[in-house]
Amino acid sequence: xxxxxxxxxxxxxxxxxxxxxxxxxxxxxxxxxxxxxxxxxxxxxxxxxxxxxxxxxxxxxxxxxxxxxxxxxxxxxxxxxxxxxxxxxxxxxxxxxxxxxxxxxxxxxxxxxxxxxxxxxxxxxxxxxxxxxxxxxxxxxxxxxxxxxxxxxxxxxxxxxxxxxxxxxxxxxxxxxxxxxxxxxxxxxxxxxxxxxxxxxxxxxxxxxxxxxxxxx
DNA sequence: CTCTCGATTAGCT
DNA sequence: GCTAATCGAGAGA
Numbered sequence: 001x002x003x004x005x006x007x008x009x010x011x012x013x014x015x016x017x018x019x020x021x022x023x024x025x026x027x028x029x030x031x032x033x034x035x036x037x038x039x040x041x042x043x044x045x046x047x048x049x050x051x052x053x054x055x056x057x058x059x060x061x062x063x064x065x066x067x068x069x070x071x072x073x074x075x076x077x078x079x080x081x082x083x084x085x086x087x088x089x090x091x092x093x094x095x096x097x098x099x100x101x102x103x104x105x106x107x108x109x110x111x112x113x114x115x116x117x118x119x120x121x122x123x124x125x126x127x128x129x130x131x132x133x134x135x136x137x138x139x140x141x142x143x144x145x146x147x148x149x150x151x152x153x154x155x156x157x158x159x160x161x162x163x164x165x166x167x168x169x170x171x172x173x174x175x176x177x178x179x180x181x182x183x184x185x186x187x188x189x190x191x192x193x194x195x196x197x198x199x200x201x202x203x204x205x206x207x208x209x210x211x212x213x214x215x216x217x
Numbered sequence: 218c219t220c221t222c223g224a225t226t227a228g229c230t
Numbered sequence: 231g232c233t234a235a236t237c238g239a240g241a242g243a
Contacts, residue, residue, distance in 0.1 A: 059224070068224070070239095079239060096225050097237030103224085116224055146225050190224055218243085230232080 021087035021106055021164060026060035026113040027202050029087075029112035033058050033171070034120075034206045035178035037123065041168045042153035051128050051152050053120030053142060054176050054215055059188045060105070060202040062113025069196035071112020082160050083112040090169050092149075092159040099146030102154045102184075106161060106169070118145045118189070118203075120152070128153075145155040178206040 028052065039052045049171045059070040062083075070080045071094075082091045083105050091114050093104040103114035120142045122129050129151045142151040145187050149155065158169045185203045193197045 061224070070224080075240090077240070093224090094238060096223060096235085098235075099225050101224060116225085116226095144225070150226095188224070193223090220242085223237105223239095226235090227233095228233095 009172075014174060016090070016173055017166065018164060020171075021104070022108060023087070024111070024113075026062040026106050029104070029113075030058045030115045030202065030203050031183070033104060033117075034183060034204050035176040037172045037174045037176070038117065038120055038152070039124075039170050039172060040152040040154055040158070042128070043168060044153060044155065044156040045130070047179050049125065049128055051092035051122065051125030052172075053122045053148075053152060054174070055117055055120050056115075056206045057119035058204050059118060060113075060114060061115045061188075062111070065197075066113065066194075068188060069112060069114075069198040071114075071205060073133070074112065076112075080112060083111055083114055088162055088164040088165055090158050090161045092154060092156055094156070097147070100155050101145045101151035102149055102152075102158070107159055114204050116145055119143050119205075120148050122151060122171055139217035163215075182209055 004187050029173050033055050035054060038051050039050060042049050052138050062071060064073055064074050071083045076084055077102060079093055082089050086109040087106040089105040091105050093101055102117045107113035122141055129141055133151060142148045161168045163170050186203050187199055187201060187203045188203045
């Protein structure tokens with residue numbers, strides 16, 4: 001291969017800029033992450049294989065006043081500790097004793113904010129995901145926060161990993177554009193007990209356009 | 218130590 | 231639509 005071709009074919013700089021993680025408003029961050037690609041290395045297998053998926057649903061948590069956030073009122077515990085670090089780390093915790101939830105820590109240090117990844121569309125390693133989710137239809141592989149972890153083999157082994165330049169779990173921009181007209185905004189799921197904070201429209205759901213031939217008259 | 222509850226899912230009605 | 235499963239975190243005594 002010639003030097004000129006090597007330059008043309010060199011990988012694009014796909015990692016996200018640092019500012020994406022230090023963004024002080026978790027709601028803006030959540031919207032920004034829609035359409036970005038999450039890469040995960042399977043730390044539980046000897047092969048340490050990698051799967052990837054485009055983020056299609058996300059929710060914002062944070063600001064010390066957000067009652068739905070684990071860091072509400074600056075509650076600092078072993079579990080929430082990673083949220084008090086600077087943006088860019090993975091916050092992974094166990095929910096309902098069974099399900100792992102994957103979050104992107106955002107904002108400055110000492111300010112607990114995170115974006116929960118609620119759904120992805122698998123774009124790499126579909127064979128691996130199919131093996132992890134036997135009998136499950138593809139459309140249900142990762143259509144929920146617990147399912148995202150199951151599909152991509154995310155667990156507490158990823159908690160605290162640096163998403164900015166790490167190699168166990170990270171984010172890339174592959175040019176998928178989630179246009180406003182296809183992104184619905186609404187209240188967060190499963191946080192009814194958070195009072196008025198449960199009503200905040202901090203959930204973003206990307207529904208790619210329906211092909212014309214499938215549209216209703 | 219004990220008690221409560223959860224950023225959910227899957228299966229059945 | 232309804233609910234059991236499942237267990238660690240966090241709070242309080």
